[in-house]
Amino acid sequence: xxxxxxxxxxxxxxxxxxxxxxxxxxxxxxxxxxxxxxxxxxxxxxxxxxxxxxxxxxxxxxxxxxxxxxxxxxxxxxxxxxxxxxxxxxxxxxxxxxxxxxxxxxxxxxxxxxxxxxxxxxxxxxxxxxxxxxxxxxxxxxxxxxxxxxxxxxxxxxxxxxxxxxxxxxxxxxxxxxxxxxxxxxxxxxxxxxxxxxxxxxxxxxxxxxxxxxxxxxxxxxxxxxxxxxxxxxxxxxxxxxxxxxxxxxxxxxxxxxxxxxxxxxxxxxxxxxxxxxxxxxxxxxxxxxxxxxxxxxxxxxxxxxxxxxxxxxxxxxxxxxxxxxxxxxxxxxxxxxxxxxxxxxxxxxxxxxxxxxxxxxxxxxxxxxxxxxxxxxxxxxxx
Amino acid sequence: xxxxxxxxxxxxxxxxxxxxxxxxxxxxxxxxxxxxxxxxxxxxxxxxxxxxxxxxxxxxxxxxxxxxxxxxxxxxxxxxxxxxxxxxxxxxxxxxxxxxxxxxxxxxxxxxxxxxxxxxxxxxxxxxxxxxxxxxxxxxxxxxxxxxxxxxxxxxxxxxxxxxxxxxxxxxxxxxxxxxxxxxxxxxxxxxxxxxxxxxxxxxxxxxxxxxxxxxxxxxxxxxxxxxxxxxxxxxxxxxxxxxxxxxxxxxxxxxxxxxxxxxxxxxxxxxxxxxxxxxxxxxxxxxxxxxxxxxxxxxxxxxxxxxxxxxxxxxxxxxxxxxxxxxxxxxxxxxxxxxxxxxxxxxxxxxxxxxxxxxxxxxxxxxxxxxxxxxxxxxxxxx
Numbered sequence: 001x002x003x004x005x006x007x008x009x010x011x012x013x014x015x016x017x018x019x020x021x022x023x024x025x026x027x028x029x030x031x032x033x034x035x036x037x038x039x040x041x042x043x044x045x046x047x048x049x050x051x052x053x054x055x056x057x058x059x060x061x062x063x064x065x066x067x068x069x070x071x072x073x074x075x076x077x078x079x080x081x082x083x084x085x086x087x088x089x090x091x092x093x094x095x096x097x098x099x100x101x102x103x104x105x106x107x108x109x110x111x112x113x114x115x116x117x118x119x120x121x122x123x124x125x126x127x128x129x130x131x132x133x134x135x136x137x138x139x140x141x142x143x144x145x146x147x148x149x150x151x152x153x154x155x156x157x158x159x160x161x162x163x164x165x166x167x168x169x170x171x172x173x174x175x176x177x178x179x180x181x182x183x184x185x186x187x188x189x190x191x192x193x194x195x196x197x198x199x200x201x202x203x204x205x206x207x208x209x210x211x212x213x214x215x216x217x218x219x220x221x222x223x224x225x226x227x228x229x230x231x232x233x234x235x236x237x238x239x240x241x242x243x244x245x246x247x248x249x250x251x252x253x254x255x256x257x258x259x260x261x262x263x264x265x266x267x268x269x270x271x272x273x274x275x276x277x278x279x280x281x282x283x284x285x286x287x288x289x290x291x292x293x294x295x296x297x298x299x300x301x302x303x304x305x306x307x308x309x310x311x312x313x314x315x316x317x318x319x320x321x322x323x324x325x326x327x328x329x330x331x332x333x334x335x336x337x338x339x340x341x342x343x344x345x346x347x348x349x350x351x352x353x354x355x356x357x358x359x360x361x362x363x364x365x366x367x368x369x370x371x372x373x374x375x376x377x378x379x380x381x382x383x384x
Numbered sequence: 385x386x387x388x389x390x391x392x393x394x395x396x397x398x399x400x401x402x403x404x405x406x407x408x409x410x411x412x413x414x415x416x417x418x419x420x421x422x423x424x425x426x427x428x429x430x431x432x433x434x435x436x437x438x439x440x441x442x443x444x445x446x447x448x449x450x451x452x453x454x455x456x457x458x459x460x461x462x463x464x465x466x467x468x469x470x471x472x473x474x475x476x477x478x479x480x481x482x483x484x485x486x487x488x489x490x491x492x493x494x495x496x497x498x499x500x501x502x503x504x505x506x507x508x509x510x511x512x513x514x515x516x517x518x519x520x521x522x523x524x525x526x527x528x529x530x531x532x533x534x535x536x537x538x539x540x541x542x543x544x545x546x547x548x549x550x551x552x553x554x555x556x557x558x559x560x561x562x563x564x565x566x567x568x569x570x571x572x573x574x575x576x577x578x579x580x581x582x583x584x585x586x587x588x589x590x591x592x593x594x595x596x597x598x599x600x601x602x603x604x605x606x607x608x609x610x611x612x613x614x615x616x617x618x619x620x621x622x623x624x625x626x627x628x629x630x631x632x633x634x635x636x637x638x639x640x641x642x643x644x645x646x647x648x649x650x651x652x653x654x655x656x657x658x659x660x661x662x663x664x665x666x667x668x669x670x671x672x673x674x675x676x677x678x679x680x681x682x683x684x685x686x687x688x689x690x691x692x693x694x695x696x697x698x699x700x701x702x703x704x705x706x707x708x709x710x711x712x713x714x715x716x717x718x719x720x721x722x723x724x725x726x727x728x729x730x731x732x733x734x735x736x737x738x739x740x741x742x743x744x745x746x747x748x749x750x751x752x753x754x755x756x757x758x759x760x761x762x763x764x765x766x767x768x
Contacts (some may be wrong), residue, residue: 221605224449
């Protein structure tokens with residue numbers, strides 16, 4: 001059956017109809033007063049979502065462009081940085097930092113485990129000469145479904161007082177609390193096809209005062225991703241280069257919906273969905289991949305034993321038109337991932353759980369009793 | 385009146401309804417077989433449009449991202465390059481090259497004049513040691529409405545035999561003949577909101593074999609814009625980073641329309657519109673800004689005497705809902721620009737000319753006789 005796909009992956013996430021229709025408007029001139037009004041409005045909306053008075057700059061580009069911008073605008077060649085790495089997106093941070101010739105000290109945790117804040121504390125306390133210029137971490141590690149303890153790591157960064165904190169919040173922003181100003185997060189990067197409920201193509205970078213001070217002396221080469229140009233244009237509600245106009249239309253519509261729902265309600269919904277999804281998988285007897293207590297509110301990774309994870313995913317797709325995410329890199333076949341990020345309601349969760357149970361039954365691996373997952377999900381959805 | 389805007393600027397250009405509707409589809413997973421089919425299809429279509437068997441890589445980003453990628457993927461720090469500069473986008477090439485520490489020799493022409501191919505010949509012939517690594521030029525200079533003689537400049541580059549040619553074809557591709565393989569153009573950059581008839585947000589880079597050879601030794605830092613990653617993924621009909629999925633839907637639909645029209649017919653239409661627009665402006669008595677014989681098929685810049693160009697532009701916008709482009713930088717107030725690029729038909733040209741005449745009449749500067757512009761445009765549209 002055509003056009004009946006349900007996206008339960010960590011991006012692209014489902015897009016509301018009114019956002020799709022906003023995007024289908026005919027473009028307008030990006031140097032017009034009408035577009036300036038949209039930039040002004042979305043800037044306010046983005047500051048609301050980011051809980052910040054700082055600039056939140058919009059790039060035509062993917063989340064990786066935002067991550068790269070987050071590094072190259074505040075650091076200089078040879079700068080010493082700590083990079084957290086407990087999954088594919090932590091690895092990506094390391095690769096970006098190395099591509100620009102930074103002196104990278106990698107702080108690792110096993111895939112499925114969270115980064116250990118103590119590792120950061122030790123490295124930062126050992127740096128009496130204050131040579132560490134930045135601590136770079138992934139908040140929600142999409143590849144493993146682990147949420148890292150940003151708040152604790154950030155406290156150690158603040159105790160160091162010299163290093164900036166640079167955060168990949170691609171799958172945490174709009175899913176859980178990331179109070180940028182309250183915590184003093186210096187650089188926060190995200191992408192549109194996630195909690196924002198719009199298609200891919202926009203990257204976002206929130207930059208605080210200390211980050212802008214570092215921008216002044218940063219010597220890494222940049223042009224398209226030079227956020228100084230974006231800040232200058234933003235002062236006129238404009239963009240230095242032609243913006244992705246129709247994605248701005250979508251952004252405005254989606255953020256309006258988010259403001260109507262309210263930040264607290266959005267976070268509560270994501271936490272409820274994490275709770276329901278994890279409870280259901282445990283009731284079915286499917287082990288969770290993320291360590292206990294570290295599950296991301298955006299995505300739950302499941303590691304079936306004795307049955308190919310890809311097979312479950314394929315049956316769910318083929319029979320019920322629900323797209324789950326597979327495992328990445330060495331997790332392929334070992335893990336499937338259920339996205340519950342963005343425009344996802346309780347029905348979607350219940351439905352995904354039911355489809356997974358049905359797929360297991362088809363694969364002669366039905367839970368005992370059949371329906372245990374739906375029962376657990378329903379109870380969890382009701383309780384929170 | 386709302387939503388009745390007619391875009392006659394050099395980007396964003398008008399978008400066909402079927403392209404807008406294609407873009408409003410719900411996103412699909414970018415790692416799915418269905419999306420691979422779209423990548424395979426658009427790759428073929430892009431090769432058709434670019435008249436090349438080379439890779440044509442698609443970036444989530446604006447035309448400037450494509451330009452920057454065009455430089456940083458084939459050059460190394462300190463490389464000597466010749467950069468043509470006869471307008472705002474030539475200037476941008478210089479700025480990008482300088483941002484990455486290239487040794488830039490600027491070959492200038494006055495705004496409104498074309499680059500002189502002889503200047504390139506002389507500089508290239510003087511380089512007996514073959515130290516010039518690239519010649520970087522703008523084909524259609526959007527700020528002035530001048531088209532540069534790419535074919536002649538390229539011949540001098542080919543005679544040099546060492547230098548690559550890197551071309552900004554942002555407003556020439558899809559408007560006039562740019563036979564990449566036949567001419568041996570090494571790197572050609574463009575953007576979606578132009579001849580492609582889709583909204584902004586995609587950049588394109590066509591890379592030939594010599595450019596890929598240079599990529600191997602290029603040492604400029606890059607990650608998001610590293611085209612090697614895109615080439616590797618393209619071999620699997622995929623993308624290294626989350627692509628702008630909905631703009632791909634639009635791309636596929638727009639390129640299908642272009643293939644139906646045919647390359648020759650598209651070029652002929654743009655040339656006819658240039659001819660009609662310039663003939664009309666001359667009949668009205670409004671001087672053209674570009675030197676005779678050098679008008680771009682994408683855009684005509686007009687330099688009214690004794691009347692503020694912005695005033696004409698504002699009346700045309702306010703009274704007739706047609707958006708013309710203003711002058712950039714020092715040309716503001718001195719020049720207005722009529723875009724005739726992309727999804728533009730004869731009616732649009734006739735209508736823009738009539739609106740300009742009407743605006744002049746409202747400003748007590750009616751052409752003599754009134755209607756001279758429409759008459760000239762109509763005759764020109766009929767003759768080609």
